[in-house]
Amino acid sequence: MAMRFIEGNEAVALGAMAAGCRFFAGYPITPATTIYNAMLKYLPPEGGVCLQGEDEIASIGYCLGASMAGNKVLTATSGPGISLYSEQISFAIGSEIPLVIVNVQRLGPSTGSATKGADGDIQFMRWGSSSGLPVIVLAPVDVADCYRLTVHAFNLAEQYRCPVFLASNKEIAMTRESVDLDTVELPDIITRQTADRNTVFLPFAAHSDDTAPDFLPIGDQTLVRQTSSTHGVNGYITVDPEEINAFQLRLERKLKAHVDAFTHFEQDLDPQARTLVVVYGVTARAARVAVAESRAAGKPVSMLTLKTLWPVPERLIIDTAVPYDRVVVVEMNMGQYVREVQRLLPGKTVDFLGQMNGNLIKPEQIREVI
DSSP: OOEEEEEHHHHHHHHHHHHTOOEEEEOOOTTTHHHHHHHHHHTGGGTOEEEEOSSHHHHHHHHHHHHHTTOOEEEEEOHHHHHHHHHHHHHHHHTTOOEEEEEEEOBOSTTOBTTSOOOTTHHHHHHOSSSOOOOEEEOOOSHHHHHHHHHHHHHHHHHHTSEEEEEEEHHHHTOEEEEEGGGSOOOOOOOOOBOOTTSOOOTTOOSSTTSOOOBOOTTOSSOOOOOSSOBOTTSSBOOOHHHHHHHHHHHHHHHHTTGGGGOOEEEEOOTTOSEEEEEETTHHHHHHHHHHHHHHTTOOOEEEEESEEESOOHHHHHHHHTTOSEEEEEESSSSSTHHHHHHHOTTSEEEEEEOOSSSOOOHHHHHHHO
16 A cells, blocks of 8 residues: 555545445535545445435435445544434444444534534533443544554444444544555454354344344344344343343443453653643644653653543553543543543542634643643
């Protein structure tokens, strides 16, 4: 593939192709549209399907249907589209339909500023369904991350049979960088586990209380049932409290019990520091500069860049923060992920720097807080 000069959105498309994605449906929206454009270029030559739905609701619906048929699927949108996706995201959670969603965040609320970046959907991606059950959210910092984490997102969607978000934003998505994709380390490709057709097929029977069930596609020689209603292991609607409880707990445990296995992060720790900066997304790039400048000025500081946001990587945050008296959380919103850090570190001083005005947070702003 050699050196490429590409934006984050094209890197997402290339990562999707590397992961085995063969279906994309979406509706044009700034700043996510170039993912659709790229998939329109890459999918047809590989025998894949790329289509524009009549709106966001139809687009994600097409993806769910294609996933039920056994395809690896991708959709991409921004905040207003995520709002419209909400019901179908709930369907994907409850019926365990693998799905990768790229949310190229822009400044909200509502239509907001289509050409200005922000990280205002961080809590929305986690809680924007009717169940409150968890989803996976990964957060790239740069173009290389967009490529690598997209492959991880598909693996996780397949392994845990759930929606997986890539929490990009306008500044990452539409900034071009030179990157040699051949040097980016990718994981082995995972495909959802196929059920044994020689045994009685129960579409929602898992091997344990913290795993996803094996899969057979709609239209298989074996009868496959799907429903958006509360169901038992056989796929039929149930009102039995014990059966419902076991189902809900498994949907929660299959992600929360395994979050350490897919916790992506970077650490830049100074043993002399008493302050830890916690950051994610494009703001990590400003924080790197601020940390380097602070150290050069004789003030040691450490940095933790989170690339798995949900489920919260609690063990990583708690263990990393142990040596520090003070934690500074920096994010492009009015204070969303900082709530999780405060919850996990009740005995420490947790300060916050954030803004949501269409401008990137600058290194000098971070240095001032440090």
